[in-house]
Amino acid sequence: MSPRASFLRTVPRTSLVVFLIGVFLLFSIFGIAEDMAAMGQQPLMRYVLTILVIGTCAVGYAAAGFAMRGRAWKVMIPLFLAEAVLINFLHQWFPSAPAKSRLDPSALAALQTRLNLDAFLIMAITFLGYGCFLYASITEGRRYFRAHAEIALAQEIHRVLVPVIETKLGEFAFYGKSSPSGEVGGDLIDLAGAAENWVAYVADVSGHGVAPGLVMGMVKSAARMLLSSGDSAGHLMPRLNEVLYPLKKPDMFITFCFAAWSAGSLRVGLAGHPSILHFCPSTGEIAELPCPNMPLGILPSADFASSEVAVESGALLALYTDGFLEATNAAGEQFGLPRLKAELLRHATEPLEAICAALQQSVARHGAQFDDQSILLIRKLQG
Numbered sequence: 001m002s003p004r005a006s007f008l009r010t011v012p013r014t015s016l017v018v019f020l021i022g023v024f025l026l027f028s029i030f031g032i033a034e035d036m037a038a039m040g041q042q043p044l045m046r047y048v049l050t051i052l053v054i055g056t057c058a059v060g061y062a063a064a065g066f067a068m069r070g071r072a073w074k075v076m077i078p079l080f081l082a083e084a085v086l087i088n089f090l091h092q093w094f095p096s097a098p099a100k101s102r103l104d105p106s107a108l109a110a111l112q113t114r115l116n117l118d119a120f121l122i123m124a125i126t127f128l129g130y131g132c133f134l135y136a137s138i139t140e141g142r143r144y145f146r147a148h149a150e151i152a153l154a155q156e157i158h159r160v161l162v163p164v165i166e167t168k169l170g171e172f173a174f175y176g177k178s179s180p181s182g183e184v185g186g187d188l189i190d191l192a193g194a195a196e197n198w199v200a201y202v203a204d205v206s207g208h209g210v211a212p213g214l215v216m217g218m219v220k221s222a223a224r225m226l227l228s229s230g231d232s233a234g235h236l237m238p239r240l241n242e243v244l245y246p247l248k249k250p251d252m253f254i255t256f257c258f259a260a261w262s263a264g265s266l267r268v269g270l271a272g273h274p275s276i277l278h279f280c281p282s283t284g285e286i287a288e289l290p291c292p293n294m295p296l297g298i299l300p301s302a303d304f305a306s307s308e309v310a311v312e313s314g315a316l317l318a319l320y321t322d323g324f325l326e327a328t329n330a331a332g333e334q335f336g337l338p339r340l341k342a343e344l345l346r347h348a349t350e351p352l353e354a355i356c357a358a359l360q361q362s363v364a365r366h367g368a369q370f371d372d373q374s375i376l377l378i379r380k381l382q383g
Contacts, residue, residue, distance in 0.1 A: 022132025170195030186212025233260030269306030
């Protein structure tokens with residue numbers, strides 16, 4: 001479904017109908033004004049049909065503007081030509097009575113009555129049309145401000161659920177930041193645990209808007225609950241998958257990656273997520289830790305593999321969402337993984353906050369942001 005069709009479906013039918021009635025009424029005044037210009041000499045049938053044609057075509061212009069927006073001219077121009085042809089035919093089929101140089105008292109009284117009727121209709125129709133617009137404006141205004149308040153609340157909840165992460169736990173330093181593409185994001189960065197046993201993870205719920213934001217909140221709640229139960233990080237993804245599968249729409253899924261430190265070893269796992277980037281200071285190179293698993297929420301149950309990774313002092317891990325990779329420039333080129341790796345390598349030894357800022361600036365220079373951009377950097381400190 002196109003965004004325009006989706007927008008029209010959100011407008012209550014009553015408000016839309018009342019608005020179009022208002023358009024019809026206000027534009028029908030042109031037909032009444034034509035009768036006044038003809039000094040009330042046009043036939044009654046032409047008078048009525050002219051009002052109907054002008055008002056109906058005005059409704060067509062408004063409907064085309066709603067449904068097609070920038071492409072509305074494709075409907076408006078043919079409709080305008082059809083309107084002009086119909087008005088011309090009405091003039092031919094129902095010609096005005098010949099103008100009289102002098103009017104007798106009865107004809108003058110009839111003319112006065114006709115013009116008084118035209119004036120009354122203009123005032124009455126203007127009042128009714130304005131009332132229709134006022135009703136639609138107030139009704140939709142209330143609905144908009146109610147929705148705006150709900151979105152503002154969702155934004156505040158998102159800020160609470162996905163704060164900036166800047167901390168140290170034992171031998172590791174962490175910095176993470178999430179930048180939603182709209183009012184509410186579907187990305188999640190989180191860190192839970194203590195110095196000897198922690199889990200850092202990044203999740204990306206498919207889609208945009210409030211619905212993915214709600215699922216993102218469920219991901220964090222479920223993950224925190226599972227981690228607090230004392231279960232090992234290796235079981236995190238299959239347990240999350242079982243919990244989240246029945247709680248989302250069928251067409252939604254969650255990509256997920258984590259890094260977990262326990263008993264002196266680091267374990268990583270990915271589910272449909274972009275590769276974790278691992279900078280090794282001894283070689284000065286960046287390796288990709290690939291994803292062997294499908295996203296969470298595709299099947300009701302599945303096995304999810306994870307693996308141990310050796311990290312030396314100064315090593316850097318970058319967990320990020322595909323919003324960094326999919327930023328597109330005017331030529332249609334995505335930022336892509338090679339550019340992200342090159343930029344990370346260029347700043348790999350800098351403070352974590354500086355690395356995050358450099359990556360975000362580089363992506364912003366490349367192209368506009370169309371998806372949430374989240375990153376969590378983890379550095380093993382010098383022992």
